[in-house]
Amino acid sequence: MLKVRQATPPVPSRRAFLGGATVAAGALVVGFTLDPAKFARAAAGPDLSALPAAPNAFVRIAADDTVTVVIKHLDMGQGNTTGLATILADELDADWATVRTTFAPADATLYNNFAFGPVQGTGGSTAIANSWVQLRKAGAAARAMLVAAAAESWAVPASEITVESGTVRHAASNRQARFGELAEAAAAQPVPQEPRLKDPSQFKLIGGKVPRVDSVAKTDGTAIYSLDIRRPGQVTAVVAHSPRFGGTVKSVDDKAARAVAGVVDVVTIPTGVAVLARDTWSAMKGREALRVTWDDSAAETRSSDAILADHRKRLDTPGLVAAKKGDAAGAIAGSAKVLEAEFTFPYLAHAAMEPLNATIERAADGSYDVFAGCQLHTIEQAVVAANLGVTTDKVRLHTQWAGGSFGRRATPGADYFAETASIVRATGGKAPVHLVWTREDDMAGGFYRPMVVHRLRAGLDAKGAITGWEHRTIGKSIMIGTAFETMIVKDGVDATTVEGASDTPYALPAYRFEVHNAREGVPVLWWRSVGHTHTAQAMEVFVDELAHAAGADPVAYRLGLLGGAPRLSATLRLAAEKAGWDPKKAAEKGRGLGVAAHESFGSYVAMVADVTAEDGKVKVNRVVAAVDVGVAVNPDVIRAQVEGAVGFALSSVLRNRITLRDGVVQERNFDAYEPTRMSEMPVVEVHIVPSTAAPTGIGEPGVPVLAPSISNAIFAATGQRLRSLPLDLAGLKGA
Amino acid sequence: MLKLTVNGVAHTVDADPEMPLLWALRDHLNQTGTKYGCGIAQCGACTVHLDGQPVRACQTRIGDIGAAKITTIEGVSGKVADAVRSAWRGLDVVQCGYCQSGQIMSAIGLLSENAKPTDADIDGAMDGNVCRCGTYQRIRAAIHEAARSLA
Ligand code: FES
C-alpha cells in the first residue's frame, strides 16, 4: 500500500509577502512598500545599485512570539539558513530561542540575489554577502515598528524604549511587552525605509556561537529533503538516458518494462524514456527491462583521452587574450632561468549525497507545485512553466533542504526540473511525478567540472625575481550559451575559466593570459569554487616552483609578490604562523609541509598541509587554514565549511576523475568515484582573521587551496612535482 | 504480504520480497529518515539496525528479514542514542545532513559494542559511511564526546 503524508509545511500565501506591513492572523509581516519604478529597473537588467535595499518581506512575528525569518536561498549544507537568520535576528534584538526559518517562494522582485541581477538563486558563495545589508535593514525596520507600537500604546517617547532578547521595555514606567504582544499593533506602523543599523560593537548574535537551526531535524530523521517528498497519489519516475551526451531516442520496446509489477506507465520525453511506478524500486526494475535504441548521430562519441589530446594540441596555438601587460615573451626570452609546466585536470562529478530529484504536482486549477532543492529559483520556475505551457505565476516553488549540491543543483537550463515537467506533461498531470535520479544517473549525467589544461612559462632574473609570465588555458566554457553569458563572457573569454589566474594578485612585471574555449559535447558546470578548482592549483604550484628555483622560502617568496594584496598576505602569514612554518627547519624524509594562498569570491584562504608521502601513498596528516571572510557572521559555521572543503576536495586531489570511453562515462557510482572516507580525513585547524569588512562567503573558498598545498607538501617531502590532478601517486613510487 | 517490525510497530507491506528494505521503508512505510545514497553498499546513508546491529538497508531484502526488529533513525532510542544525538547537536556536526542518519546509526552501533573507541576503532566502524560534505572531523569528535558522556 502506498500511504502518503503531507511532507512539507504549507507555504505562507504569496499575498502575505506583498505590500507594506500587513496584519495576518495577529502576525507582523514586515514588507517593503513596492516602488514600481524601482521594480521596472530591477526587471530590466542587472544594475545592482538601482535595486531596493530597503527592508523586504523577510520576517514575520507571530502572537506566540515566534520570529520567522524568510530564507531566499538554498541551504545545501553550507549553513546559510543559520547565518541569514542570525543577521536579521541580531538587528531585531530577537530572542534566538524563538527564531524559526522558512524557505521563500520564487519571486525575483522580492528575493533576487543582488549578485545575480534579477535572478533569485544561490551560488558563488554570495548568500551572506548579498543579504547582509538587506537583512540587517529588514530586522532593524521590524524592531523600529515594535518600538513605535510600544511607544504609542504606553504614551512614552520611542527614544526611551529599549529592546532585548524579544522583549520591549520602558524602564522609567516599568513597562514591558513581548514581541508577540506587540506584533499586531506594530504591523499598523509605517515601515521605516532607512532604519538605523547597529554599530558592530552592539552585535549580540553576529560573531558569536549560534547553533545551527537544522541540527535537531537533521539528527532525528525529520528533516525533509526533496527525495522525501510524498504527495498524495504520487508516482515515481526513473528515466533511461542516452549513454552518450547528445544521444536521442530512436526506438523503444517497453513491453517487458510495463509487465514489471508496480510499473504504471512508460513515456518518451525529450531526454529519454521515463518509467513511472508506484515506488522507486519498481521504477528501477522497470527501467532495467526497457529496450531502447539510441540515435548517436549528434552525440559526443570520443573518449576523454581523445578530448584531452585535442585540448593539448590546441594549446600549441594562440588563444583569446584574457589579460596582458607588457611584452611577456620578450621578458622571458631575456631571463636567467625559464620554467615551464603543464597541468591537466579531469572532468569531475559533483556527486552530492542526495542524488538529483524533483516532484511536480498539478493542482485542480491547472497551476503547479514544485518541490525540490531549488537553487536558481526563478529560472527553474520559468523553465517548468515553459515546459508545462503556463505562465510563471502558475508555478509555485517549495524549496527543501538539499542533500548537498556543490553547484550541481543550479543548472542554467534547470535540466532536471525540465525533465520532471516533461514527464508531467507527457502523463497529462494525472498524478504528481516524483523524479528520481539514481546514483548512476547522477554521476553519469554530465554537467561536470570541465576538463582543463594549463600551460605556463615564466622567467626569473639572476636574483630570482619574475621577469615575465605566459599562461595558456583550455577548457569548455561554462557560461557560453546560457542566460548568464552576457553577464560573464567578454569577447569570448569566460571569466569562470580564467578566474584566479588572469586576475592574479601576484605582482608580475609582464604577463599574457590566453584562453581557448574547448569544443566538445560533454555538458559542463560550476563545481564548488568553479574556475578556482584548477587555476589555484596551476598558480600556486607554479609559484612554488619559482620560489624553489629562486632559492627562496615559499612563504616569503609569495609575500614578496603580494604587496598589493594586504588581506591575502595577512591570511598567508597567519596560516604559516599557526602551522609552525619554519624556513630553516630541514624537511624530514618522506614528510613535508606545503603552502598555498588564494582569493576566491572575495574571500581569502591560505592553507599549510602536512603530508607523509611514501611508496606511492600519500597521507595528509594535518591542514592548518587561515581565512579572511570579512565579518565572521558565524565563526563555527565558517570553520565547519573549511573543514568540510578539505574533506570534500581531498578525494579529487587523490583519485577522482570522470572518464569517457567512446563517449560513455565509466565511473558510475562511489566504488569507481570514491569520496574521501573517515580514515583519510586529516586534522583540520581553522583560524579566522578578525575583520570589520563586509562579510563574504565561505561555501567554496576553502576548496581551491587544498590541492596546491598538498602538491607542494609532496614536493617538500620527496622532491617530486605532481602537478596534474588527481595526483599521479603511482609516479611517486620509490620516493 | 510481508510483515515488518519497524521501531516497535508491526506493518504489513505489499511488495516483492526482493525489494531492498531501504525502499520499503521510504516508499511504503513513509519512514524517509533512512536515506538512499548509492544502492550498492558503498556509502552507508541507508544504515538501519536489525536486532540492534547496523546493516545497509539497500542490501537487505525484505523477504529475508523475518521477525528481526528494524530500528531506524526515527525510532532509535536509549542511552547511547541520546548521547550520540546530543553530541552531534552540541558540536553542530551536520552540514547538508543527508548522510547523518546513517552516520548516527553506525555510531550508535559502534558505541553499543565499544564504550571507548579509539581513533582506529572509529576509522574501522565509520569508513563505510560517506559524508560528501566532509564532516568527518566533527563526527570523530562527537563519537569521542558521546563516549565520554556515557562513561
Ligand atoms: S545506499 Fe546503502 S550503502 Fe549507499
Ligand code: FES
Ligand atoms: S552532511 Fe552532507 S553528506 Fe554528510
